[in-house]
Amino acid sequence: MIGAMWKGMSGIYQQDRGIAVESNNLANSSTVGHKKDQITFADLLYTNGGMGHGVGSQSVSKQFQQGQIVGTGVGIDVALEGKGFMVVRSRENPDEIFYTRAGNLVQAKDGFLVNQDDYKMQGLVPQSRLTSSTNPADTMFTDEFARNIVSTNISNSLGRIFNINAKTTDYASSAKNDDIAQKGDNYKSSQSKINDVDALREDYINKLKEYQLTPNVPEISSQAQKSQVDFSSKISSLTSEDNKLSITVGNKTFSVEFDHDGNINQDEMEKLYNFLDDSGREKYGLIDPSSIPTQDDIDNMPITTPEEIQAKADRQSLRDNSINAYSSAKSLVKAMQDLSDKISAYAGYSSSAKSGTLEIEGLIQGKEFKISEVELNNEKINSTNIQEAIKGSGMAMIDSAKEALKQAVEKADAKYLEITNVLDYADLNTIGMTDLNVRLDVLGLADKDVADVEISDDGFIFVKSGDNKFLVGRLSTASFRNEQGLNPAGGNLYSQTDLSGNPFNADTMNTIKGKSLERANVDYGTTLTQIMVYQKAFEANSKSITTSDEFLQTAIGLIK
Template sequence: MIGAIWNGVAGIWQQEKGINVESNNLSNSSTVGHKKDQISFSDVLYTQAGFGKGVQTHTISKTFTQGQIVGTGVGIDVAMEGKGFFIVKNRQDDSIYYTRAGNLVQAKDGFLVTQDDYKIQGLVPQSKLTTSTNPADMMFTDEYTKSMISSNINNSNGTIYNINAKTTDYIKSSKDDDFLRKGDGYKTSQSKINDIEALQNDYIEKLNKFLMDQNGANIPSVSQKSQIDFSSNLSSLQATDNILSITIDNKTYSVKFDVNSSINEEEMQKLYDSLDANGKAKYNLVDPNSIKSQADIDNMPINTPQEILDKAEAQALRDNQINNYINSNSMINAMKDLSDKISSKEGMSASVKDGTLVIDTLFAGSSFKLSDIKLNDTNFNSTNLQDAVKGSGLAMIDSARDALKNAVERADAKFLQITNVLEYGNLGVIGENDINVRLDALGISDKSTAEVSISNDGFVFVKSEGHSFLVGRLSTAGFRNEQGLEPMGGNLYQKSKYSGEPFNADTMNKIIGGSLERANVDYGTTLTQLMVYQKAFEASSKSITTSDEFLQTAIEMKR
């Protein structure tokens, strides 16, 4: 009878523990990421042909089943579907803990932290690549007002390239080229602006193309460059109404010109300065300053046969040098006018610097079709100085970027691109880096406030002025025996000798941004279990009172 009383007491005590466990589960039913406790019992001290000595608690363990994931719309909230834990670090002693609670906040110093100010851990970009007009410019400031691109390239090798490019105000800075540049890629202010906008679209198109197919080798893009030589037909020029024309991609460019029969020293010097060494040699043009003046020739003595011969040779040389300028001047100027018309087309450029008409495109890797090349009724053929190579891989992207950068600089503006590179493909490593979301602290922008969001694959982005900057990626850890983790309160767990060492669990789960994981408490099961423990408690109480009555009867029988 005494044993029965002790058995009843043991039952009351253990069933109370069960009630406490389920009550704790219910009280945490709204706790983010909470994992319910589960209690199990075992009997005590059985002997052969004997009876038990009551009940005892066998285990109280966590049940790490998946909780319901609910959307919150808060960009900094994050949930985990599947196995694993977020990794957090104590600010005081740098000790590492693990949690399923993803209701993160941004601390005053810019770090992503839990509600209890534990720093969330993960990977941060391993390198920051900067392409800029001014090497001293390493971050975006208020000077960079024009947005060019904000994109991510996530390749199949576990590397993400976060590309952001801006420029200064090229619309305000753009101006017409100096008049002396006519015939050498001459651009008006509006043409330069048109070039930038066209090359911006081309850059975006190349990025999208790469995203669709990342298997190509890294081959830089090369643009077509073609040449047309009209110098062989100078003798057939008409005195008036000559027409020089060319069709490029079904668009015809033409100029009408007359042939001048004379030229002054200023015009000769201007023509001479407009050509490079090859162009001067093609038309046999010498430095006008080296041409003997007519006055000097007229003043040459003619007293002897040799002096007469010298004067005649000097006159013939001067006449030939002047005629070379007269014969080429009208043709070269006509080619300059045609070149300027071609250069006015967005993405195109032409030059007569070398005495021929050289046409190329500013679009990296692009080609164009030349047809109907005519000087009056004479047809001409073009020669490719450079064939187009479309390019592929990241080298193709770099070529498109450089083309845009050059166009921006032609408009007297500055270009700045920052590319954050984050490698996350090594599954043998767990990222344990603090993630800072303040762009000024990271040297990306002078803006300290921005909107933080976490993507569905765990990448942390900071959005500012239409740009999305990659600052990190959340890491997850798994354990051989989750039940062996030591609960530390505050939704935190710590590894133990029973849990084993943590390992990278990124392939075992899916991170969902803008959501939270609810507690995995099932109300029906928990309430049912509470009633079971209540009835067991009452039954154990009844065994105590019954045993007490038996004992009381036995005592009275002795009396």
């Protein structure tokens, strides 16, 4: 009878523990990422007669089944779907590493991404940063860089992501017309400079998108097309009035009408000579105007001897031929200068007549353009390509487009700054164990210390400031050979034990869900049912004690 009482007591005690376990599950039913406990019982030592000695708790273990994932719309919330845990580090003792499923994260005042108990989240940070800037001293975005150019991510199949952010100063207000002395030689107005930047920006964005679709291609730099038209071959067809040069570039036709005046003065000759380069001067047979003898000097030459007469004739011939060469070239070169300026005003193109021919260059790297309907006074003239367009591929193509854009921005008297964070996450043999900071000023990306944090569905951490999204890291996940062997440390944290084994990378075993949280995996129906079972078992054990007590009282009474 005494034994029956002790067995009943063990039953009461263990059923009470069962109720306590399930009550704890219910109490944490709204705790983010909570994993329910499960108690198991075992019968106690049996005697030789086959009678047990009651019941004991075999174990209380965590059940790591997936909890329901619910969207929150909060950019800094994150949930794990699948196996594994997020990794956190203690501030007070950096050697203390814990693991959690609770993704209701917080941005601490010092910029670190932490959990609710101020433990620093662990992960990968960009391994390298590439900067392209007009001024090498500009290494972070400030208010000076007011215009957003691009903010995007491109990645390849090697597990590497490039986060590209580019901004400029206000090129629309800084752009101004080129010096008038540059007319005819890639001359740009302020508006044409703005249009060039816009066209090259669009090309850069399109090439980034193209790379994203086909990242694993050979690295080939792009090259712009350069074409040439030689109008000088038809110079003899010029008339004194109503001459016309025309050319179609792509789908745009340009034309210039002009008169051919045979008169030229010293100032005009010097301007023409200084404008043309050596090849242009040679093409039209132009010599330095200062070396052309003046008519007064020739007239004052002596003619007393045959030698002096011949010398004077030679000097006169030199002057006449030089004047004729300049007279013939003047109007045609001037017309080509005007035609060149019209082409240069067309977005994405630049043109020069400095070589004595019309040279046209596409500013958009790798873009082919067709030249057609080239005429001088309705006489057809052929164009030639002096440099073929090469589209390019891979990151080399991207770099070529970026450099062309940067040059266009600088031509508009503005500054260009591009920062690319490169993060390699392909190594699955290690777990990222770096503190994750999301303050842009601390990271040296921008002078802003307040920005929105957002975690993508694949665990990448972005900080949004204006139109820019900066990649600052990626959450790492870990798993264990025996999850039940982990030690629950409170605060939704678990620590490693000998039973759990060492952690290993779990990035391929789960999916990180941004703007979501994992609810506790507590099932109300099952838990409440189990509590009632324990309650009835508690009552039954209480009855066995009462019955044993009555038997004991009867036995004592018989003895008396």
